Amino acid sequence: MESTHPPKQLDSLLSEIPEAHVIGLTSRPVADITLDSRKAQEDTLFVAVRGTQADGHSFIEKAIALGANVILCETLPAQLTPEVTYIQVPDSARAMGLLASAFYGYPSRAFNLIGVTGTNGKTSVATLLFRMFRALGYRCGLISTVQNQIEEEVIPTAHTTPDAITLNALLADMQRQKCSHVFMEVSSHAVAQQRVAGLTFCGGIFTNITHDHLDFHGTFDNYIKAKKGFFDQLPKKAFALVNIDDRRGAVMVQNTAAQVETYSLQTMATFKGKLLSETLYGMHMELNGQEVWFRLIGRFNAYNLLAVYGAAVLLGEASEEALAVLSELQSPPGRFEQVPSAQKVVGIVDYAHTPDALLNVLETITHLRQGNEQIITVVGCGGNRDAEKRPKMAAIASKLSDRVILTSDNPRFEEPQVILDQMLAGVPLVDHKRVAVVANRREAIYQACAEAQPGDIVLIAGKGHETYQEIKGVKFDFDDRAVLREAFAAMGK
């Protein structure tokens, strides 16, 4: 994002990073901060970060050639350019977070900032909170996988949690637009890469942790550490609201300074819920003794609703009013989104792209099925992402569906057939006869519709709200909901 912010003096920023070793002038203007050398301009501060593909340190000269006057780095170049100021720090990503926050005038201190972390449920919880607080009359901001939003204004995004500079620029916009509450997803990548360093949160929420992103974190322990890192950073005044039914819930908050509060469907907790009954249209729950009907379904959504309710109460909202608003809210786009058909086939598009999410969604569908209707699942796994989840997701799909069509998700730079072979390897031999492989996602959805009889349930999993399919660096238009609707119509279903 290009900065529209007034220049700052470097001196005033340096107090954020007392550990820094500085070479060169410190009384000079900083017009912008960037971590991409290609975006450097006159008076830009360039941050050299070691990434997964490249080392930002190798682009220092390029940034200077484009006008960068300050370099923030971990290792000094062998040759220093005389007119340039070098700031050497042990962790440039972390220093960047602190500087970005100061550069934009500490926007996160201007409102209530709530971060949501966990493998699944972040978008659901953050979006429900955003919609709920707007309905309660507050001016709100949202930072999520689907989109960023300031009140009515939608700002497209490519990340769940943007980099520290983009993020602080966005938060500064939210401050300018007088938001009082901002709800954001905090991905594990974001914590590991220090994208949220320097932000002041007034609350953190932990939904759950299950298998995902082992390609990036290496081990499950590292993945847990990344998520826990978020709670370790919370200030004393903040709340840390955790799902205590998750095995790792207690670990998340063992070193936090924040006030710990819990939610649960199973045990004593600050916010205790019970799922009383559910249909395809909603569920009936008890929350701290109050019975409420919600428009969302699935036990996983009972957890999400508890988290949202708990956060609202911790933010000072009256319990009855909060529940009244919450009971009217619909699921976010692509989360258990139903696509109706004339012949009463039940179409469901869901963003389940982890083993746990797929299991939850299929268990919910199994629980809701009335009799002999078939469950037909179309699912794939993304390329250039965790490969270990592929056989697991296929195994879950084949165990809990009558018919499975394995297909492509976003292949990115991988060969679709290689991903499909890895998925198929997880399907027990006895189940192979119920599993088809159709690499083309559109054809796979059409095949599922062709096989569906009235009353059957067709689940299209993995891409939810996404409106593209990414193949070899190109994003082609593709929307599961539109294709499913089109397939139903084409077949007169």
Ligand SMILES: CC(=O)N[C@H]1[C@@H](OP(=O)(O)OP(=O)(O)OC[C@H]2O[C@@H](n3ccc(=O)[nH]c3=O)[C@H](O)[C@@H]2O)O[C@H](CO)[C@@H](O)[C@@H]1O[C@H](C)C(=O)N[C@@H](C)C(=O)N[C@H](CCC(=O)O)C(=O)O
């Ligand atoms: C794995 C990962 O998180 N990658 C992110 C990371 O890129 P990277 O570490 O690979 O960067 P790199 O290409 O190695 O380059 C290193 C540094 O050199 C710089 N560079 C590079 C080239 C050049 O000419 N000049 C230059 O200065 C780059 O700007 C970068 O600072 O930093 C980049 C800049 O912030 C991100 O855009 C990029 O996101 C990529 C596109 C991505 O796909 N990320 C996904 C995995 C992600 O972050 N997902 C999470 C959500 C996951 C979830 O919860 O399900 C998210 O929060 O979105």
Ligand SMILES: Nc1ncnc2c1ncn2[C@@H]1O[C@H](COP(=O)(O)OP(=O)(O)OP(=O)(O)O)[C@@H](O)[C@H]1O
């Ligand atoms: N609390 C939950 N527990 C387990 N599964 C959930 C939960 N909430 C949602 N899901 C499932 O996970 C999918 C993704 O949900 P959501 O988008 O809210 O998660 P997320 O954490 O934001 O994911 P991402 O990491 O991609 O940002 C949903 O489509 C649903 O299948």
Ligand SMILES: N[C@H](CCC[C@H](N)C(=O)O)C(=O)O
């Ligand atoms: N935030 C997740 C989204 C995965 C969505 C799925 N459709 C895929 O492309 O793998 C990721 O970047 O891993």
Ligand SMILES: [Mg+2]
């Ligand atoms: Mg999300």
